[in-house]
Amino acid sequence: MGDKKRRKQAFLAPHPVCCFCGGSTPASTEDHVPARGIFDARQWPEGYSFPACEPCNGLTRHDEKIVAMLARLLNFDDNTTELQNFETRRPMDAVRQAFPGAFRAMRLRPNEVGSFLKRTGRSRDGYETLGDIPVISIGQPDFMQALRSFATKLFCALHYKHTGRIVPASDVIITKSNVQVFDGKIFLQMSCAWLATRPS
Numbered sequence: 001m002g003d004k005k006r007r008k009q010a011f012l013a014p015h016p017v018c019c020f021c022g023g024s025t026p027a028s029t030e031d032h033v034p035a036r037g038i039f040d041a042r043q044w045p046e047g048y049s050f051p052a053c054e055p056c057n058g059l060t061r062h063d064e065k066i067v068a069m070l071a072r073l074l075n076f077d078d079n080t081t082e083l084q085n086f087e088t089r090r091p092m093d094a095v096r097q098a099f100p101g102a103f104r105a106m107r108l109r110p111n112e113v114g115s116f117l118k119r120t121g122r123s124r125d126g127y128e129t130l131g132d133i134p135v136i137s138i139g140q141p142d143f144m145q146a147l148r149s150f151a152t153k154l155f156c157a158l159h160y161k162h163t164g165r166i167v168p169a170s171d172v173i174i175t176k177s178n179v180q181v182f183d184g185k186i187f188l189q190m191s192c193a194w195l196a197t198r199p200s
């Protein structure tokens with residue numbers, strides 16, 4: 001038996017059931033939550049591997065790319081390093097391919113930038129055109145769905161990690177997401193939804 005297979009078996013032995021779909025499906029994979037692609041240089045925290053069946057593991061494949069892109073874009077500033085810049089391109093390219101419409105819709109038209117400035121009581125420097133102002137929209141349904149799936153999976157994972165119990169399929173987790181902007185920083189506020197409500 002190869003090292004990889006042995007390691008996987010050692011992981012699944014004490015965690016035989018998928019922790020994401022109610023507790024009746026055998027786990028066959030090790031799922032990293034949050035996804036590794038979210039972390040700089042793929043340095044993810046230890047101890048955040050969870051037992052998953054294949055459908056649950058694959059369900060959020062695209063969502064993870066959206067969340068990785070948003071997490072990185074929202075942290076973009078003058079201190080962003082070359083590596084972070086490079087690592088931001090990867091999920092951006094993936095999202096551009098998988099969700100071309102939602103990706104294009106991130107870019108606001110100049111008149112939308114104008115009304116955003118007005119609504120938030122901002123003004124622009126004299127030399128800036130509206131097209132120069134880096135405002136993006138992330139309210140697209142695909143992006144909101146991805147954030148909800150991400151939050152749901154994270155909730156199920158953390159519940160399992162800290163209580164040792166799997167959220168039953170009969171339970172309902174209410175979902176709520178909200179985006180607020182304060183002084184140029186964007187805050188996401190989320191609670192969770194039961195994964196099974198996600199249309200596949």
Ligand SMILES: [Zn+2]
Nearest residue numbers: 018021053056
């Ligand atoms: Zn599952």
